[in-house]
Amino acid sequence: MKACEDLLNQEAHIRNLIEEQNSDEIIKNRLRLKASIDAVRWLTFQACAFRGHDESSKSRNQGNFLELLKLLASYNVEVAKVILKNAPKHAKYTSPQIQKELLSVLAKGVRKHIREEIGDAKFCIIVDEARDESKKEQMSLVLRFVDRVGLIQERFFDVAHVNDTASLTLKEKICDILSRHNLDVSNIRGQGYDGASNMRGQWNGLQSLFMKDCPFAYYVHCFAHRLQLALVSASRDLKPIHRFFDKLTMIINVVTSSTKRHDELQAAQVTENQYMVDIKEIMTGKGANQIGTLNRPGDTRWGSHFRSICSVINMYEATCHVLKKLQKESKSWTTSGDADSSYNYLKEFDFVLILFMMKAIMGITDVLCQALQKQDQDVVNAMDLVRSTKLVIQDLRDDGWDELLSTVTSFCQRHEIEIPDLHDVHSTTRFGRSRLEENQVTIEHYFRVEIFFTTIDKQLQELNSRFSEQSMELLTLSCALTPKNNYKTFKVETICTLVEKYYPMDFTEQEQLLLRYQLQHFIVDARQSSHLKNLSTIQELCSRLVETEKATIYFLIDRLLRLILTLPVSTATTERSFSAMKIIKNKLRNKMNSDFLADSMSVYIEREIAASIDSETIIDAFKAIGTRNASF
The missing domain is CATH 3.30.420 (Nucleotidyltransferase; domain 5)
Incomplete structure (x- = not known):
């Protein structure tokens, strides 16, 4: 009897040993796969290639994936025990196919x-x-x-x-x-x-x-694309502005077309900055007076023209220095001629005036352009930004000429640019043909009316045309939901019209009737509640309704806000x-x-989502794809 019990206990002991061994093997397999997952994840985050040209054991560089696994092993003894050479030959889990499968599971x-x-x-x-x-x-x-x-x-x-x-x-x-x-x-x-x-x-x-x-x-x-079209159209339709951008592009191309000229430009900036520091015109400090380069304007990114203009103004003296050097030292007639033309452009009063004028105008529109590209931007706020941009440009037209002229005059005096007598009669031979020639206008009148006013008027005309409220009725009606200025523009009738006309499928007839009553209650509540005051966008309103749990009370308003916020900008x-x-x-x-x-x-x-996915979850999903050589 005792011998029988001993035999049974021995079998149980063997079974326990096998289970313990299997459990230990599974832990090792999961750790091995976890190392591969971490390598795949990190390489993808850094946009690095996985494979190497030669991944053989004799290779000095086996590729990013295998080399990264070696690095992980060098910092962790437990990992080193189960990967690469210490892994079973049939279950290394480092092949290109496994790498793609792990990436696929993660994606x-x-x-x-x-x-x-x-x-x-x-x-x-x-x-x-x-x-x-x-x-x-x-x-x-x-x-x-x-x-x-x-x-x-x-x-x-x-x-x-x-x-x-x-x-x-x-x-x-x-x-x-x-x-x-x-x-x-x-x-x-x-x-x-x-x-x-x-x-x-x-x-x-x-x-x-x-x-x-x-x-x-x-x-x-796309609001940003619409703005792009407005700016491009305004620049192409006005000959002086079109010629200005042609000249600007030529100047930048001449100065930046070779590494030698680029180095000369930067050397000239260093010399100029040192001189300005010596005469205490600029201050030194961390991040100040950094050396840059002229930014090339891009055909499809009108905002790049603004950065090009700013770079030419900031590096004006250094640019002139490079062009003068090219004039004298270049052995190519073409290069010398282009440098001469570019230098003369920079020394023209009308070029400098348009340079600063476009900086002022495009500085305003660039703020709008950057805001429109934010992922969390909503159409109602975008419409408000367009309106405010129009107003700021109009203010520039009404009150900006004197300041612009003063800035340009000061710049010309500092850089020894000839300033014409603005009270003289405008001459067609100097500044091009004028439509006001027969009226014998002054040079000041020509620049102020035909250049400054006309350019801004064209910008406003294009903005009004492409962002007209008639062509965007849905967005205009949506503005009635904005909580800005204590819900000043919040209009129940307009909001109900919006729902009836554009979202009849999302609200039944009974819900449309109930929505009106919810809106009436909400506006009274919102103007009294401290939680719903001082909001400026409908996204803030939507998130605040959820936060205060009032989204369940005003559930139809919450639904409408979400529909409007879903519209793309x-x-x-x-x-x-x-x-x-x-x-x-x-x-x-x-x-x-x-x-x-x-x-x-x-x-x-x-990557934020990808980083949050647990490796254990990835291993379980990988295991479920098909039969594996190892147990997990």
């Missing part, structure tokens, strides 16, 4: 997190397309929505290769992406595109195709995603396939 986790953030909320699609390094056309999809706490979110969701950019092709691809993540097309409440004809065409464009399936997926032309987020694409898929990685690119971009762009 799916990011998209799952975004899908859970959206929940049942209405959302907006923001779409743009661009070519990657391998000349493939890629379509970027960003989703804009309001989260549970009332904050606007713009999330990069996916990028997909498209064979062509026809509207129908783009729509099919977008619908495919949405359906894979159980996002209903009928829940789209906004569309944002870059303004290209295939995107926004009235009859055949992408917006029209979606409007057929979802009549309330309203298209809003700009396509800046999609454009930023293509900037990320250029970093990830560069010349050295131009054979990257579409799935790997999409996964890399999802993790790289939405």
Whole structure:
């Protein structure tokens, strides 16, 4: 009997040993995989390539992934015991296929997190397309929505290769992406595109195709792009301004077209800064008097022209120095001639006047341009910013001439630029043909009326045309919701009209009637409640309603606020995603396939979400994909 019991105890002991050994093996396997996950995550965050040219054991550089694992092992004994040479040959989990699978699991986790953030909320699609390094056309999809706490979110969701950019092709691809993540097309409440004809065409464009399936997926032309068109149109239609930008581009190209000239420009800045410090015109200190370069203006980014103008003003003397040196020392007649022309432009009074005038005008519009590109910007606040920009430009027209002339005169005196007698009669031979020539106007009148006033009037005309309230009735009606100035513009009738006309599918007839009563109660409550006072944007109002739990009381107002906040302001987020694409898929990685690119971009762009995903969760998801050689 005792022998039988001993035998049974021995079997139990063996079973326990096996279970303990299996448990220990699982811990080691999970640690090994965790090291690979951390390496994949870190390399993707830094947009680094995974593989090396030679990953053999004799290679001095086995590529970023394997070298990073070696680094992790050197700092952690437990990790070193289970990875690379110490891992089973059949379960190292370092192959390129495993790397892609781990990245795919991580990217799916990011998209799952975004899908859970959206929940049942209405959302907006923001779409743009661009070519990657391998000349493939890629379509970027960003989703804009309001989260549970009332904050606007713009999330990069996916990028997909498209064979062509026809509207129908783009729509099919977008619908495919949405359906894979159980996002209903009928829940789209906004569309944002870059303004290209295939995107926004009235009859055949992408917006029209979606409007057929979802009549309330309203298209809003990118505010930043609309502003860009206004500024470009205003500059091209006025000959003096058009000539000015041609001259500006030529000056910058001549000075920055070679590394030698660039070095001379920086050396001239150092000399000038030292002189200014010696005569106590400027102060020294951390971050002060930094050496820069002239910024080239970009054709598709009008804001870059503002930075170009500022750089020429800041480096005026150094630029003149480089051009004078080129005039004398260049052996090329073309270079010498271009330098001579550029130098003469810089020494012209009319060029300097337009230089400072455009700095003043574009400084105002640049503030608007930067604000419109914020991810959490809402259409109501964007409309307010456009209105305030128009007012500031109008103030510049009414009261800015004397200050501009004083600044230009002082600058010309300091840099020995000839200043014409502004009381003389304007001459066509000096400043070009004038439409007021027959009236014998003065030079001052020409610059003030034909240049200063006309330029600003054209800017205002373009802004009024492209941001007219008639063409954006939906956005104009939405302004009635703004809480600014103690709800001064809050109008119950206007808000009810907004719902009846633009959101009948989101509010039943009974809810529309109830909304009116909620609005009447809300405005009294809001003007008395300390929690709802001193708000300036509808996003602040939406998040404050959630915070104070009044969103459950005024649930219809909360619903309407979320619908308005869902409308897009700009396509800046999609454009930023293509900037990320250029970093990830560069010349050295131009054979990257579409799935790997999409996964890399999802993790790289939405890194905060990717960083929050626990490695244990990734291991469990990786395990569920298929049969593995090791137990986890």
